[in-house]
Amino acid sequence: MAVYPCSPRRQVLCTVLGGILLLLLLAATHPGARDIGTNYVEYANGEPPPPTYEALRKWEDELPQHNLDLPFPEGRSGRYVKFSNQMHLVGWNNCLNERLMNAHLAYMSRRAYVFSDYWWSVDHYAWPPAQHSPDGLRTPVTALLAGPMVGGPWDVGDDAPRSISERWFDVVCPPNERRLINTADVKPPVAEASGAAVFAHWQKLLLSAPERCIEVVPAPLEVDSMPQVFDLWVWGSTRVFSLWDIFADSPTSRLLAPSPIVQSAIDRNAYLFLPRGPRPSHPAPRDPFARMLAVHVRRGDYLSHCRNLAMWGSTYYSWAQLPVLLDKFTPLPGDDPRREDAVLEHCLPTLPQLMRRISDVRREYVQGGPDRVLDVLYLLTNEKGEWLDELKDALRNAGWHTLVTTRELVLDAEQIDVSNAVDMQLARMAAVFLGNGVRRAPCRVPPLTLYSGQRHPPSDDLDIGAYKMGQWRILELD
Numbered sequence: 198m199a200v201y202p203c204s205p206r207r208q209v210l211c212t213v214l215g216g217i218l219l220l221l222l223l224a225a226t227h228p229g230a231r232d233i234g235t236n237y238v239e240y241a242n243g244e245p246p247p248p249t250y251e252a253l254r255k256w257e258d259e260l261p262q263h264n265l266d267l268p269f270p271e272g273r274s275g276r277y278v279k280f281s282n283q284m285h286l287v288g289w290n291n292c293l294n295e296r297l298m299n300a301h302l303a304y305m306s307r308r309a310y311v312f313s314d315y316w317w318s319v320d321h322y323a324w325p326p327a328q329h330s331p332d333g334l335r336t337p338v339t340a341l342l343a344g345p346m347v348g349g350p351w352d353v354g355d356d357a358p359r360s361i362s363e364r365w366f367d368v369v370c371p372p373n374e375r376r377l378i379n380t381a382d383v384k385p386p387v388a389e390a391s392g393a394a395v396f397a398h399w400q401k402l403l404l405s406a407p408e409r410c411i412e413v414v415p416a417p418l419e420v421d422s423m424p425q426v427f428d429l430w431v432w433g434s435t436r437v438f439s440l441w442d443i444f445a446d447s448p449t450s451r452l453l454a455p456s457p458i459v460q461s462a463i464d465r466n467a468y469l470f471l472p473r474g475p476r477p478s479h480p481a482p483r484d485p486f487a488r489m490l491a492v493h494v495r496r497g498d499y500l501s502h503c504r505n506l507a508m509w510g511s512t513y514y515s516w517a518q519l520p521v522l523l524d525k526f527t528p529l530p531g532d533d534p535r536r537e538d539a540v541l542e543h544c545l546p547t548l549p550q551l552m553r554r555i556s557d558v559r560r561e562y563v564q565g566g567p568d569r570v571l572d573v574l575y576l577l578t579n580e581k582g583e584w585l586d587e588l589k590d591a592l593r594n595a596g597w598h599t600l601v602t603t604r605e606l607v608l609d610a611e612q613i614d615v616s617n618a619v620d621m622q623l624a625r626m627a628a629v630f631l632g633n634g635v636r637r638a639p640c641r642v643p644p645l646t647l648y649s650g651q652r653h654p655p656s657d658d659l660d661i662g663a664y665k666m667g668q669w670r671i672l673e674l675d
Contacts, residue, residue: 245609245610246324246328246610247322247324247328247329247330247334247610247614248610248611248614250336250337250340250611253337253339253340253458254337256339257337257339257348257362257364258362258364258365260348260359260361260362260365261359262309262348262358262359262360262361262365263361263362263365263368265368265369270307270309270356270357270358271309271358271359272369273369274409275309275358275369275409276307276308276309276358276409276410277308277309277311277358277361277366277369277370277409277410277411278303278306278308278309278310278311278403278411278412278413279311279313279363279366279370279410279411279412279413280296280299280311280413280426281412281413281414281415282380282413282414282415282424282425282426283295283296283299283313283425284425285315285316285317286316286317286318287317288317288617289315289317289341289617289618290617290621292315293341293342294427294432294515295425295426295427295432296312296338296346297346297444297449297450297453298396298426298427298440298444299426299427300312300345300346300360300449301443301444301447301449301450302396302399302400302403302426303360303403304345304351304357304447304448304449305396305400306399306400306403306404307357307358307404308358308403308411309358309359309360309361310346310360310361311360311361311362311363311366312338312339312346312347312348312360312361312362312363313338313362313363314335314336314337314338314363315335315336315337315338315341316333316334316335316336319333319334322334322614323613323614323616334614336614336615339456340456340458340459340611340614340615341456341458341459341615341618342453342454342455342456342459342618343453343454343455343456343457344449344452344453344454345359345360345448345449345452345453346360346449346453347360347456348360348361348362349452349454351448351452352448352452355448366410369410370409370410370412374409374410375408375410375411375412376406376408376410376411376412377412377414378402378406378411378412378413378414379414379415379416380413380414380415380416380421380424380425380426381416381417381420381421381424383398383399383402384416384421384424384426386398390436391436391438391439392427392431392436392437392438392439392440392443393439393440393443394439395426395427395431395436396427396440396443399426413426427440432514432515433511433514433515435518437515437516437518438518438519441516441519455618455622456615456618458611458612458615459612459615459618459619459622460622461612462606462608462612462615462616462619463619463622463623463626465607465608465612466605466606466607466608467485469601469605469606470485470486470489470573470575470599470601471485471599472485472488472572472573472598472599473598473599474572474596474597474598474599475598477570477572479567479568479570480568481568481570481572482570485573485599486573486623486626486627486628487628488570488571488572488573488628489571489573489574489575489626489627489628489629490555490558490559490562490571490573490574490575490627490628490629490630490631491574491575491577491623491624491626491627491629491630491631492551492555492574492575492576492577492630492631492632493577493578493624493630493631493632494551494576494577494578494580494585494588495545495577495578495579495580496545496578496579496580496584497579497580499544499545500545502544503540503541503544503545504537504540504541506540506544507528507536507537507539507540507541510528510531511528511540512526512527512528513525513526526543528540548584548587548588548591551588552588552591552592552595554631555574555592555595555631556595558629558631559571562628562629569628571628571629572597572598572599573599573601574592574597574599574600574601575601575602575623575624575627576588576589576600576601576602576603577602577603577620577623577624578602578603578604579603581604585602585604589602603616603620606619
């Protein structure tokens, strides 16, 4: 598992690095390998019904940039780009990484980014199919995040066009006024190039194109199975490294924040994290999150999924691979009989392995400074039943007096729908985050942590994996 110390100070943004919160709450790249970071079916149980987001959609429609009479670079003369090739039906972390980079590409190309709803596999929602609308469930991206990517303002004095909704794009850029750019016509020259080269290639095209309205459309799957601008082959390799300096200090990253819905869920459940153990022997932070260890404990489909990761030879994903991170993982050769066990220790640790890792992390962190305390523990998990009960008992016996799991959170319908982002944000707020080390998908938490101006890369998708880094600032990255 990967560990990331987190900054105790207030972080500018974040939820999921996903990235990113998190690579750290759990979304796999392949739909069949992805399950929700937390199964809230027992919470929803058919009641309350799925959220309609009527108020939020009304707020989106009334964004001030949704006005044809605004002067350039907005309004009817503005320049826009919609990425219709973005991923859906996979975990939020995967989508988060991609959308953030697309939004930054639009910003650097002096075009308004077009944001759209998020949806995933029907099996991962907390509500049974009978309660879904005929068009399926959709989550406004503004329910998951706040910031310029979803229509928020840029820095004071920055005249870049603000992001617009997909619905407004249909108004300001009717179909007959759009230039369609097929990814099959653009990607081949940079198919093996660095992330920075991919970025520059598309930026040049979007800057030089005379058309106001551009829609990037995907190549057929038989031509390109990953038709995104920044695809899996970028995020899943060291090619992504060169994007770090381009993105880390950008306003797209710095101004990212949890949505009001996510923040309301945090506020609603904050009392659960108040320390309940013995008084520390030396002064401790009053903020419970500044003394919290967040641990991603994903189960469910992970046994088969982790075995697939071992078979594929997967290592850490996205920013989790950055050389400055504390934990590293190099897959053993394919013919080594220890290969699968080595992956499982990171991806699906046994109870004794997990207990040992938590103990080591706590000891190392506390020994790092005289004023450090780590006595609050949060388990981000989709596990339930006997195994989780055994883990909780073992942790309490090990001296964790304040222990909270995803299962204890009380959430309303909207908060349940964005529960992955809630878990990611909690992990981002922790003093230390311990995530599943090996994930093919991005780390939710790290992305968010990273994407929040903290610049502490994640380790895996939380699907959170390697998301939260904080306290120990990484020199070059900070």
